[in-house]
Amino acid sequence: MTPPAKDEPVEETTQEARLDRGLIGVDYAGVNPLTIAAEALVRSIKALSNLLWISIAGTVATIFLATLASLDGAADGMLGVGEYDIPLSVLPIACLSFAMFLLWLTAARLKMLDVALADQDLTAGVARDIFRLDPPVLDVFEAGNLRPFALLSGFSVVLWNWSLFFGSSIGLIFSATMIRGASTSVDTSPAFLVYAAFALAIMIYGAASIVPLLGRILERLHGERLKVGPARIALALVVVIAGVALANPDLPRVMTQSELRTVGPSRANAINGETLILERGEIVVLAGIAALRPGQTCWDGDGAPYPCGDQATVYLQSIVRDIDVFCFVYYPNLGICLPIPEGSTAPENVGDVFNARNLQARMVAAGLAFVEGEGAEFMGELQDQAQRYRVGAWQGAFQPPGRWTGTR
Numbered sequence: 001m002t003p004p005a006k007d008e009p010v011e012e013t014t015q016e017a018r019l020d021r022g023l024i025g026v027d028y029a030g031v032n033p034l035t036i037a038a039e040a041l042v043r044s045i046k047a048l049s050n051l052l053w054i055s056i057a058g059t060v061a062t063i064f065l066a067t068l069a070s071l072d073g074a075a076d077g078m079l080g081v082g083e084y085d086i087p088l089s090v091l092p093i094a095c096l097s098f099a100m101f102l103l104w105l106t107a108a109r110l111k112m113l114d115v116a117l118a119d120q121d122l123t124a125g126v127a128r129d130i131f132r133l134d135p136p137v138l139d140v141f142e143a144g145n146l147r148p149f150a151l152l153s154g155f156s157v158v159l160w161n162w163s164l165f166f167g168s169s170i171g172l173i174f175s176a177t178m179i180r181g182a183s184t185s186v187d188t189s190p191a192f193l194v195y196a197a198f199a200l201a202i203m204i205y206g207a208a209s210i211v212p213l214l215g216r217i218l219e220r221l222h223g224e225r226l227k228v229g230p231a232r233i234a235l236a237l238v239v240v241i242a243g244v245a246l247a248n249p250d251l252p253r254v255m256t257q258s259e260l261r262t263v264g265p266s267r268a269n270a271i272n273g274e275t276l277i278l279e280r281g282e283i284v285v286l287a288g289i290a291a292l293r294p295g296q297t298c299w300d301g302d303g304a305p306y307p308c309g310d311q312a313t314v315y316l317q318s319i320v321r322d323i324d325v326f327c328f329v330y331y332p333n334l335g336i337c338l339p340i341p342e343g344s345t346a347p348e349n350v351g352d353v354f355n356a357r358n359l360q361a362r363m364v365a366a367g368l369a370f371v372e373g374e375g376a377e378f379m380g381e382l383q384d385q386a387q388r389y390r391v392g393a394w395q396g397a398f399q400p401p402g403r404w405t406g407t408r
Contacts, residue, residue, distance in 0.1 A: 037119035044113035059165040066168050066247030069175040088176035095169045107209040117220045143222045148229025163236040167243015265324035265340045273312030284335035286360040288375020290401040298398035312368035354378050367392020
């Protein structure tokens with residue numbers, strides 16, 4: 001066999017030669033192993049600081065959303081944002097998903113911190129010096145957190161923040177499910193139980209994944225393991241309840257309310273095809289229907305456009321223009337309303353207003369509103385008749401109110 005020329009490389013056939021030599025031969029003589037561990041520690045501390053700030057911002061946002069939902073969205077199950085309506089049921093999912101992701105990310109950063117502290121080149125004294133020079137926000141790793149009754153320590157404040165977050169989330173769940181059910185007499189217990197189980201699972205996950213890691217890190221730094229303590233646990237439960245009350249101040253009244261409110265008889269005017277404003281300024285939304293919205297356009301049988309949404313408003317105004325109105329009102333402002341002719345007495349039982357003379361039934365019969373939820377039980381036949389005889393919007397084409405994104 002002819003030997004290879006001197007200028008030609010000899011093909012390497014050994015297992016070692018086939019290895020990637022990208023890191024082989026690199027000179028680490030100038031790299032201090034302590035520098036690597038210290039850098040990992042500093043980065044973990046900064047990441048945890050950012051996550052703590054994000055969790056505080058998330059709590060504030062959740063309280064804000066829960067307050068909006070209880071004030072504006074509980075009546076129709078929607079939260080208006082500009083031209084769009086966001087279903088209330090989406091908000092608890094978004095908040096709890098945010099919590100799950102943030103808790104997972106926090107646990108991941110704590111694991112990174114725990115690994116950095118376990119490095120043999122990084123002594124406890126050096127680690128404590130790094131924490132003193134660049135402490136995380138709220139300083140959850142200082143020795144003061146080890147005292148069970150240190151209710152204003154960094155760990156305690158983080159615990160109160162998350163307790164307030166979950167309390168506000170529970171208040172938001174009540175707005176989206178239980179209070180919505182109280183407003184419309186719909187059984188929403190299954191949805192509430194699903195949300196509640198999801199929230200409980202996230203709380204357990206957060207406690208199980210973060211507290212042991214935090215305890216191990218404090219033990220590495222100070223030689224003593226973190227104990228949450230009964231005082232902190234009791235106060236955390238109080239903060240959860242306070243979060244529910246803060247997000248939903250009307251909750252006690254709703255859950256203990258046994259009878260409907262009555263409004264009227266009094267004069268009224270229509271704001272749109274499903275909303276009345278009465279003499280004393282009280283606003284009542286007609287339950288069980290979704291009317292065509294102001295500004296909405298429909299098309300008649302010949303394909304010509306016409307302002308059907310404005311027609312719905314004008315029609316409801318015409319019904320109540322010269323006659324008093326009496327309403328049974330569910331929380332917060334959903335009502336079953338009936339015109340009361342002069343000299344007539346107002347009905348005593350809510351069952352007496354579930355008939356074809358009430359305002360929502362007349363709007364459905366005119367083809368200017370459509371049944372939804374429990375309204376189908378006593379107005380479904382009226383809607384079928386309006387569709388059969390092509391009354392109102394049924395004479396041509398239209399977009400259902402829930403899909404129309406114009407101004408409400």
